[in-house]
Amino acid sequence: MYLYFVSQSKPAPATMPSELETAMESLITVFHRYASKDGKGTLNRRELRELMENELSTFLKSQKDPAAVDKIMKDLDANGDGQVDFEEFVSLVVGLSIACEQCYQLHMKKQTKK
Amino acid sequence: MYLYFVSQSKPAPATMPSELETAMESLITVFHRYASKDGKGTLNRRELRELMENELSTFLKSQKDPAAVDKIMKDLDANGDGQVDFEEFVSLVVGLSIACEQCYQLHMKKQTKK
Structure with a gap:
């Protein structure tokens, strides 16, 4: 599924999505794989657990x-409605990515010192 | 919050990364592909332009x-240092992903009405 960016007037010529576009598309499709089973488009507790057990199992085990x-x-669940919407879900992804990136930097610095 | 592909004390058994882990890893590697050329690990204006032209060309053209x-x-550049660090970069990715997810929801609703 090609990712149409917002404020598209006419469809862009079909080009291969970049690595970053593919990653962003994955955030959306993975979220909806679990959030849209009941048609709601948000994650309840069970769906969040299922997503984390399948998609973040290493983190969860740690x-x-x-x-x-x-x-x-x-x-x-910032608004306390018992559901996690995409915006709330993305904050988890951001927190984990930032934590990983800091370790990635440490790892790269160790590599350059060798 | 601690994630496997950060420096684990004892390496977890090698398992294939999930789609979500791969997407998060892409955010980091794409950022550093442009940010670490000068060894700084942050994006100056030229590096940000280069990243966007290569990785977000559809969005940029729109x-x-x-x-x-x-x-x-x-x-x-929230702290005004003329550089974009990973945390600042991720906020761009979040903004675009949230906007795209709203388009995705509209697209899915149209599909179900057919």
């Missing part, structure tokens, strides 16, 4: 706290 | 304003 998903649900 | 990159640079 969490010692068995209530990690419940705490993350509480953190993400 | 912007009528020739000074779009300069305005985006100003928006992203």
